[in-house]
Amino acid sequence: MTRAHRLLLCACLPLVLMLTAAGAQAAASDVSFDAGVDFRAIRTFAIAAGHVASAKPEIDNRLFRQRMEGSIRAALLKKGLAEVADHPHVSVTYYFQDKDVSGVARLEPIRVPPSTVAPGFVIAGSGPRPVLYTEGTLVIDLADASNALLWRGTWRDSEDSGPKLSRSLSENAGRLLAKFPPKGRK
Amino acid sequence: MRFAFLVALVLALASPATASDHIIDFDHQVDFSAVRTFAMRGMAIRIDRPEVNSPLVQDRINASVRTALVARGLREVSGDADVIVDWTVSGQRFAINEWGHAIPLDDVPGERRAPPGNPWRDLPESFVDGVLVVDLTAQASGLLVWRGVLRNRERGSARLAHSLPDHARRLLAGYPKGRK
Numbered sequence: 001m002t003r004a005h006r007l008l009l010c011a012c013l014p015l016v017l018m019l020t021a022a023g024a025q026a027a028a029s030d031v032s033f034d035a036g037v038d039f040r041a042i043r044t045f046a047i048a049a050g051h052v053a054s055a056k057p058e059i060d061n062r063l064f065r066q067r068m069e070g071s072i073r074a075a076l077l078k079k080g081l082a083e084v085a086d087h088p089h090v091s092v093t094y095y096f097q098d099k100d101v102s103g104v105a106r107l108e109p110i111r112v113p114p115s116t117v118a119p120g121f122v123i124a125g126s127g128p129r130p131v132l133y134t135e136g137t138l139v140i141d142l143a144d145a146s147n148a149l150l151w152r153g154t155w156r157d158s159e160d161s162g163p164k165l166s167r168s169l170s171e172n173a174g175r176l177l178a179k180f181p182p183k184g185r186k
Numbered sequence: 187m188r189f190a191f192l193v194a195l196v197l198a199l200a201s202p203a204t205a206s207d208h209i210i211d212f213d214h215q216v217d218f219s220a221v222r223t224f225a226m227r228g229m230a231i232r233i234d235r236p237e238v239n240s241p242l243v244q245d246r247i248n249a250s251v252r253t254a255l256v257a258r259g260l261r262e263v264s265g266d267a268d269v270i271v272d273w274t275v276s277g278q279r280f281a282i283n284e285w286g287h288a289i290p291l292d293d294v295p296g297e298r299r300a301p302p303g304n305p306w307r308d309l310p311e312s313f314v315d316g317v318l319v320v321d322l323t324a325q326a327s328g329l330l331v332w333r334g335v336l337r338n339r340e341r342g343s344a345r346l347a348h349s350l351p352d353h354a355r356r357l358l359a360g361y362p363k364g365r366k
Contacts, residue, residue: 057319058335063211070214104286128286132315162317162337163209 027157029172031179037150039181045081045142046088047072053097056134058166068094071170072140075177090142090150096169098136101158104128133160138169140176151180204313204345206353208336210360216324216331218362224260224322225267226251232276233316234292235343243347247273250351251320254358269322269331275350277316279343281309288312315339316346318353322361334360 033039047069054060072092073083106127112120135158142151153176159165212218226248231239251271252262260269279291289306315337322332334357340346 056335057317057333058209058211061211061333062330063213063333066213067211102288106286130280130282130286130288132288161205161207163207163335166209166211166335 027155027168027172029153029155029176029179031151031153031176031182033151033182034149039151042089042142042150042181043081044084044088045076045090045092046084048091048093050094050096053095054136056098056162056166058162059096059098059169064166064169067170068173071173072177075174076180079177079180087145090144091147093141093143094173095139095141096136098134098165100132100134103131103133105131131160133158134162134165136165136169138173138176140173142180151182153177153179204339204341206336206338206349208334208353208357210332210334210357212332212362213329218332221268222259222261223263223267224255224269224271225263225265225325227270228272228274230274232274233279233314233343233346235279235347237342237344238275238277238316238347238350240347243350246351247275247318247354250354251358254355255361258358258361267325270325272321272323273354274319275316276319277314277346279311279314281306282312283309311342313339313341314343314346316350318350318357320354320357332361334358 050065050068052060052065058064072094076092077083104127106129107125109125110123112123135156138155138157140153141149143149155172155176157165157168157172159168229244229248231244233239237243251273255271256262277292280288281291283289283306289304289309291309291311316339318334318336318338320334321330323329324331336353336357338346338349338353340349
């Protein structure tokens with residue numbers, strides 16, 4: 001690798017990182033549960049109607065709900081639970097809401113190499129430019145027959161497009177339920 | 187030369203990009219190989235710009251939808267059809283203010299919009315976010331059985347208008363012909 005190549009690489013990496021950060025799609029998940037529950041005794045489930053608070057056509061429709069239920073069903077069946085119509089050990093409900101967010105991204109000038117004394121060059125910054133994205137929150141609850149909450153999984157994500165958010169919702173419903181039952185309580 | 191290319195690439199990436207993304211959902215319980223006929227029903231363009239909200243654009247989208255469905259083996263009928271086709275185009279135009287914020291220029295219910303009295307409402311349009319939704323509803327059950335949603339960011343309403351027929355075609359390329 002020549003010196004020119006190294007300089008180009010030095011210039012590219014921070015720019016790529018900054019551009020990626022500008023359209024950041026940060027996701028975070030969390031699971032909480034009732035420590036007094038014997039999760040080994042949970043063998044059956046039923047899926048209750050989901051609650052979707054979104055105006056997006058790719059999310060607020062029956063086909064999306066069908067996809068979500070399919071993802072939840074597949075995840076729980078994989079865990080060895082059986083779906084039943086009557087008297088399930090747990091009832092599964094999901095909630096989703098989203099919010100559109102508007103921000104600004106800016107690229108600062110970059111000196112390559114960063115040293116102020118070594119010979120090099122400066123890549124001009126750019127922006128500010130608008131960044132629009134949607135924040136989504138998905139909650140999956142498992143409750144017993146008395147409607148007491150036994151397990152809750154929460155997932156938050158920011159995506160720059162509605163279709164991307166819609167796709168990731170059903171995928172992440174499955175990922176959340178992969179954390180059921182809590183470790184050491186199977 | 188390579189450096190110039192890199193700078194050009196970076197500037198292109200840093201400017202407000204045009205982008206599109208789509209998703210298709212369909213009812214997995216429906217045997218789409220049994221769907222033989224379709225009828226066009228509702229079509230609506232909810233962007234108040236003459237470049238987009240025009241009978242010519244509407245006709246071009248209709249033609250795209252028809253061509254795509256016929257290519258999938260469906261036949262258009264005027265009366266009892268297996269599926270009813272509806273489509274809508276909605277969207278939001280944005281300006282960019284001196285601090286780089288995207289300022290919504292339209293009052294669209296449920297979408298981002300500038301608050302009343304916002305001094306930036308008179309800024310020129312910088313880009314437009316368009317949404318094309320194509321729905322297929324089973325006439326017998328009245329249930330939505332297929333939906334395609336395409337979101338597209340363009341540098342202006344005219345560009346959006348020109349891209350819509352192609353977007354309708356792209357969406358219907360995902361029609362699950364022969365899948366049960």
